[in-house]
Amino acid sequence: xxxxxxxxxxxxxxxxxxxxxxxxxxxxxxxxxxxxxxxxxxxxxxxxxxxxxxxxxxxxxxxxxxxxxxxxxxxxxxxxxxxxxxxxxxxxxxxxxxxxxxxxxxxxxxxxxxxxxxxxxxxxxxxxxxxxxxxxxxxxxxxxxxxxxxxxxxxxxxxxxxxxxxxxxxxxxxxxxxxxxxxxxxxxxxxxxxxxxxxxxxxxxxxxxxxxxxxxxxxxxxxxxxxxxxxxxxxxxxxxxxxxxxxxxxxxxxxxxxxxxxxxxxxxxxxxxxxxxxxxxxxxxxxxxxxxxxxxxxxxxxxxxxxxxxxxxxxxxxxxxxxxxxxxxxxxxxxxx
Numbered sequence: 001x002x003x004x005x006x007x008x009x010x011x012x013x014x015x016x017x018x019x020x021x022x023x024x025x026x027x028x029x030x031x032x033x034x035x036x037x038x039x040x041x042x043x044x045x046x047x048x049x050x051x052x053x054x055x056x057x058x059x060x061x062x063x064x065x066x067x068x069x070x071x072x073x074x075x076x077x078x079x080x081x082x083x084x085x086x087x088x089x090x091x092x093x094x095x096x097x098x099x100x101x102x103x104x105x106x107x108x109x110x111x112x113x114x115x116x117x118x119x120x121x122x123x124x125x126x127x128x129x130x131x132x133x134x135x136x137x138x139x140x141x142x143x144x145x146x147x148x149x150x151x152x153x154x155x156x157x158x159x160x161x162x163x164x165x166x167x168x169x170x171x172x173x174x175x176x177x178x179x180x181x182x183x184x185x186x187x188x189x190x191x192x193x194x195x196x197x198x199x200x201x202x203x204x205x206x207x208x209x210x211x212x213x214x215x216x217x218x219x220x221x222x223x224x225x226x227x228x229x230x231x232x233x234x235x236x237x238x239x240x241x242x243x244x245x246x247x248x249x250x251x252x253x254x255x256x257x258x259x260x261x262x263x264x265x266x267x268x269x270x271x272x273x274x275x276x277x278x279x280x281x282x283x284x285x286x287x288x289x290x291x292x293x294x295x296x297x298x299x300x301x302x303x304x305x306x307x308x309x310x311x312x313x314x315x316x317x318x319x320x321x322x323x324x325x326x327x328x329x330x331x332x333x334x335x336x337x
Contacts, residue, residue, distance in 0.1 A: 004148050004158050005182040008039050011159030012076070015166040016047045019074060022166060025052045025061050026078030036080045037116055037182055058087035062113065066096050066172075069111040074166055082117035082176070083129045096172035097140030108170040114162070118178040118227060118278055119323050124314035130279035130307065132176050136256040136288065142169070143256040145176040145226040147208060148184045149197065156199060156206030156253060157186065164203050176255070178227035178278070194237065200262060205254035207262040212240050218248040219337050220272040223263050223289060225252050228276045228324070235329040245337055255285060260292050267293055272301040272336055276329055281306035305332050 015022050024040060030053045034041030044051035054061045058079055065077040079085055085092070092113070099109055119128035135143050144165065146158035158181075165173050198209045210233065211218060222232050229251045239245040248270065250262050267273045273293055275286030286304040294302055305324045313319045 002186045003182065004146070004184050004186060005037065005039060007157055007159035007186050008162055008177065009041060009159070011162040012040065012043060013046065014159070015163045016043060016050065018163075018167055021073045022076065023050050023052065023068060023073055024076040024078065025054050025065055027054055027056055027061075027080050029053055029078055035078060037179065039114070039177070039182075040078065058084045059091055062088040062091040063095070065111050065113070066091060066099075066109065069109045070099070070107060074110045075112075076166060077111065077113045079113060079115040081127050082115040082131055083126055085115060085131055085135075088113075089134070092135070092141065092172065092174070093138050097138050100140055100171060109172050110170045111172045112162075112166050112169070112175055113173070114175045114177060116177045116179045116182075118180060119312045119319055121179055122314055122316055122319065125311035128312035128319070130277070132174070132255060133279050133284045135174055136258070136285060138256070140172065141256060142171060142173045142254070143176065144173060144205070144253055145178070145255055146181070147225070147229055147251050147253055148181055148186055149192070149208060149251075150186060150188050156203070156208070161204070161206070161253065169204060176226065181227045184227075184230060195233075201254070201259075205259070207253065207259075208249075208251040209262065209266065210236070210249040210251070212236060212246060215240060215246045218246050218270050220245070220247045220274060220333055221263065221266040221270045222247050222249045222274050222276060222329075222333075223252070223286075224249070224276040225255060225285070226278070228278055231326050231329060232276055234326055235333065238326075238330060239333055243334065245333060247333060258288065258292070260289070260296065263289060263293060264296055267297055267300060271297075271299075273303075274329075274332055274336060275304045275306075276324065277304075277306050278323060279307060280309045282309050301336050303332055303336055305329055
């Protein structure tokens, strides 16, 4: 069984093998530790001198990565926990995101910043957040979040998406990895016998649409990304088999810049849209999607499932009350149809 973690590690190895100017910087990324979640395991042994362990300074790590990118390298910066992107915001937004606009001739800045987000691990308020909404809309930044499905010709597999971002994208890119995704099995389309799967978009921004095979027309569109897609797939099956409610699921991998096309295409048919995200409800990814879709298609029924606007508790019981879960998705859908 190949997991998302395995795929990401293979993608990093492929990028290192393909281009000698690929480097990786981060805290505790050297073997035998191989990073907090083991995504970088084996890299420092296989590619000595190109994996650089750093002090605990997220701003410093990111700034060094920016300098290397400007110098002709293709650096990967690992921030151990996404919560600490807050310490690198100045470097990301005011340096990496702006440099491509500030100089003549224009400069290329091929920087990939990887970081894990999300809770349900009992890590407490400062190590369990989902903060990518604070990057969405920042000029010059691209934000990707992989899905644990592989599309046709393996388009969009997490490791391939990461590899292509490292080798082909010439601007600053933030690659969001949800902690609970790491151990999910990587599923190919032929393993999804209960679903019809369509994949659209480019190799760097695939979008997926899933529907139950041989089901009646869907009455609602679900839109999500990252690990929440796993919960949405579970919800689709439960809604169909227990309540005869049929929905279709749109999973985006490119969060910013945002292309509403795949979601608009689905909502044109269903006239109902529910967004699902692990981040806080207020002023988030789902709120922006609902704003754009309702502007384009007036009169639809719209709703969202998201975390409460509270710190994420360390207690599993309290954590489960703050973060969205399968039952919340089910209840939200049933209220809307």
